[in-house]
Ligand SMILES: Nc1nc2c(c(=O)[nH]1)N[C@H]1C(S)=C(S)[C@@H](COP(=O)(O)OP(=O)(O)OC[C@H]3O[C@@H](n4cnc5c(N)ncnc54)[C@H](O)[C@@H]3O)O[C@H]1N2
């Protein structure tokens with residue numbers, strides 16, 4: 001077992017890239033598609049609306065019949081029928097004729113305009129028109145909303161209610177999406193208790209369990225929180241075995257460094273193989289990556305900022321890969337608000353908050369959850385750099 005033999009971040013990424021996991025596609029009903037990631041482009045199989053339809057309640061006319069209409073010389077047209085939404089119009093408008101039509105109803109043959117009823121006068125079976133209509137007045141043309149054949153959604157889109165609105169418009173009832181990677185989440189430590197429980201002396205609330213579970217869900221994965229393992233072999237081994245059985249990937253936090261009760265590594269070693277134990281980065285050095293029964297298992301550090309930074313650097317890209325989503329890396333150039341000292345020999349991911357043109361380092365340390373939560377992103381400081389001067393230009397990579 002390799003024990004805290006730190007490797008460069010690239011090596012850890014290579015190990016992750018070699019895991020035999022690939023995106024899988026499944027088809028779900030539209031009603032279950034919200035939040036899922038689309039596995040194929042969707043093109044519209046129909047025109048929306050599918051037919052020329054009335055935009056208003058009024059009279060469908062042949063516009064040319066009305067061209068001469070004016071206040072002094074109104075035009076009279078004969079009302080020859082009525083078409084309601086959902087009807088199939090059977091008649092064809094002849095010169096001098098019109099039909100009463102309701103909003104959303106298909107235009108009959110021959111008609112090319114709809115005059116709203118407020119603008120005409122009705123006298124028996126005639127209407128009196130005082131103003132000319134023009135073709136397309138009061139009409140929504142077939143395909144004006146979405147033309148047939150148009151690509152309406154791209155593969156890799158995380159579906160929102162706007163997207164399900166589009167899918168509904170074109171009648172898609174079954175949606176090809178990427179299968180959600182199922183990820184087991186385990187917190188560890190005798191000191192860790194769930195929010196809502198009484199905080200006895202020496203205890204702290206579980207931050208990582210909730211945060212990682214929700215980070216997985218935010219990315220589009222399925223998270224199964226298995227609870228908190230105490231610092232004893234049976235409890236931790238039991239939950240790891242359960243995670244390997246139920247899920248594609250297992251994530252643990254805490255217990256990864258070299259302390260006497262740090263069991264994660266030895267249990268992974270017992271049940272499978274430890275591939276990486278220690279990465280030359282800060283935060284996040286005591287990270288374990290292993291495989292049990294062909295399934296990846298990550299032991300993330302217990303310190304919340306270390307845990308969440310490493311989740312962002314290592315696990316999130318893997319989940320995005322499985323979900324067919326490109327890793328969107330956003331960067332900006334800013335000036336460092338003040339001088340900082342970095343850790344020698346470890347590539348540092350220094351959390352920063354952006355204030356105008358400044359990147360303000362957050363120096364509470366990786367034991368503080370607010371180092372991560374208050375940060376907009378991080379700046380990378382290479383292993384061999386120990387000092388960054390105030391006002392130096394830096395590149396900030398946004399989290400997420
Ligand atoms: N002798 C050494 N000690 C430590 C080293 C080292 O290399 N040698 N590395 C330090 C670094 S860096 C880190 S990061 C931490 C991480 O250690 P572990 O991953 O083993 O984590 P724990 O010891 O279990 O916990 C560390 C810290 O985080 C708190 N914690 C744990 N789980 C949670 C949780 N779910 N929610 C909130 N807070 C949690 C825990 O109570 C500890 O305070 O190790 C250093 N030590």
Ligand code: MOO
Nearest residue numbers: 283284285306366
């Ligand atoms: O490697 Mo630890 O994650 O510095 O804080």
